[in-house]
């Protein structure tokens with residue numbers, strides 16, 4: 001068939017104008033003469049979505065006609081960011097859209113892009129990674145479905161009041177969101193609670209079955225994900241929880257009106273809100289419900305797709321490869337077993353074979369407080385049948401261990417899915433590791449630490465399961481969209497193909513001593529800095545100088561990420577300027593952005609601390625022209641697109657061994673920022689790639705940190721050795737950054753001078769010295785620009801296209817499948 005109705009899908013500006021006019025009138029009920037920017041945004045988005053639909057349907061047809069293995073990326077978070085600009089770019093009709101808008105009297109596309117609400121369906125790195133991966137999958141023409149949750153309220157919006165973070169509900173759906181297609185006819189039924197009972201099947205065999213006490217309905221809301229300049233348009237399928245009607249009717253009939261309404265409210269609460277605590281497992285009941293809800297819907301959906309095509313479910317693993325984005329969807333191991341055994345009557349061994357041949361698991365953290373554990377009582381309450389299945393998986397696994405390690409009860413306890421210590425719990429990382437054919441970390445160092453520290457016995461048992469896939473980010477959003485002036489320069493220099501083949505940027509190395517080219521390169525940076533400066537002024541009222549060194553740390557606020565180390569360094573520089581001992585020839589603007597988990601007191605105090613410093617520094621005439629400190633409120637994808645192109649110095653200063661990978665580090669480097677960083681996460685690989693002379697390294701290594709920890713680390717010894725650090729601490733103590741309040745920052749100081757769990761004191765002096773080196777380099781603009789250029793030229797490895805190719809080849813065993821549209 002032909003999927004391209006030229007009327008509805010023409011790619012020229014006339015067709016777009018016509019499409020917009022029709023949508024304004026028929027879809028939005030507005031006259032062009034009275035359309036607001038938001039109306040025009042909606043009309044353009046609908047017109048663009050029409051053009052996605054042809055490709056989306058054609059992509060599905062290809063799979064239907066010629067079945068081929070499809071990637072199912074299961075993730076509790078997808079931080080996809082604004083959609084309009086990305087779809088225009090990937091369709092190749094940005095210019096045409098600009099022309100169409102002109103006919104509505106809109107001179108600049110950006111005024112329309114600015115009104116788009118971004119769906120904040122993620123906390124940070126993990127959710128954004130899922131979004132980059134979906135974009136690369138489509139661009140590489142790999143059939144894929146992202147499965148997740150359509151939270152009604154995403155990550156909270158952050159306000160800063162009196163220096164403190166204030167959380168405000170994120171109502172991203174309020175103006176209508178044009179990019180989704182609800183598909184109620186493909187809804188799924190999910191059970192919770194109740195009990196299991198045993199019964200005899202037709203063959204007289206005893207079986208177990210689950211009789212849930214509650215149900216919810218998952219309604220798919222599909223978001224098309226178009227690849228760059230290809231016809232492949234994959235699907236992001238987000239599940240919204242609805243109440244179950246049949247139960248309502250029953251209750252209505254027996255007259256329990258309020259009971260029915262209560263159940264309706266309870267099940268609709270399921271997809272209401274995203275949990276905002278990245279990095280700490282709160283073990284909340286609703287969170288487990290959310291996880292099972294979206295995992296069950298997704299697996300049912302995959303099984304149903306086989307049925308629709310008359311493929312036996314025993315062929316599951318040949319048609320689906322299921323990737324678990326951390327343990328948040330790890331219940332999939334038990335749920336797939338349950339569906340195969342209880343619904344499809346498949347025997348245990350066969351079901352287990354299907355499960356372990358289709359599921360793989362990506363770990364994103366080593367922090368013990370982030371490893372998911374569910375109380376046994378909660379688990380058996382909510383998912384009694386799954387617990388039975390997990391016991392059976394565990395029993396068989398432990399039998400295997402007994403054969404391999406006879407008499408070693410210690411190892412059984414250590415590896416068991418059930419943690420028997422204290423109040424018993426289910427260890428989701430163990431379930432995922434046992435049920436998966438591959439387990440990967442997200443950067444070389446991290447994958448190594450998984451094997452050496454997190455799961456050493458598992459790695460010894462199954463060395464072939466463990467692997468690494470270093471994270472990547474999509475160059476479409478993070479360079480082409482975010483940084484048009486750099487992109488133009490790159491295109492002029494190496495041609496347009498760098499967007500899909502970032503290794504081509506290596507060619508830029510030829511220009512590293514070309515003064516004219518370096519000047520042009522610097523000019524692109526300056527453009528980005530002017531834009532950020534004006535944004536900062538609008539949002540905070542602070543005036544910053546675009547010719548100063550823009551020193552940026554944007555990421556979630558966390559002690560291990562050490563925003564406070566950066567803050568202490570600022571105070572040291574402030575003191576030097578005050579004392580006239582500064583060699584500060586490099587005026588700096590230090591910029592922070594990031595959200596703190598609402599219940600994470602120390603992280604919130606760090607935000608207050610940064611703002612306390614900013615107040616003092618920015619109002620002191622002695623700092624004029626030398627130092628500015630800015631905390632940018634409400635850091636999100638949209639703001640990231642402004643920040644990365646505007647950055648000279650990227651702060652990647654986590655305690656070595658703590659940051660699994662980091663992905664901001666990659667976005668900065670591509671956009672020509674230099675990095676000051678520790679040997680942590682993907683920084684290690686970044687430094688190897690750009691070469692050590694183009695990276696400002698400081699701090700203790702992971703093994704040095706381990707050594708300090710094992711030899712009763714005392715921050716005091718480091719403080720005693722560093723008079724400048726003592727001065728910094730004293731100034732905070734006397735309330736210099738808190739209007740004389742000596743109590744405010746005490747918890748922070750006590751932590752740093754007490755047990756200093758993230759070794760801030762141990763790394764302070766080295767960091768400060770390295771910052772001096774940065775300042776000296778800044779004064780040699782030519783040398784700086786050369787280093788910056790080499791960062792862009794050598795960071796092609798961090799394209800998510802490379803990461804996805806690795807997943808396809810070594811874990812998923814899937815290959816590209818071009819989609820042709822013929823008519």
Ligand code: 26Q
Pocket residue numbers: 123124125126127129275277278279280281282283287364365370372442471659660661662663681
């Ligand atoms: C768990 C249980 C209950 C509630 C919330 C959570 C939860 C939610 C989000 C736990 C963790 C997260 C997010 C983790 C995350 O973003 N990790 C980051 O993943 C990136 C992509 O691999 C890495 O680059 C970062 O290093 C890693 O911190």
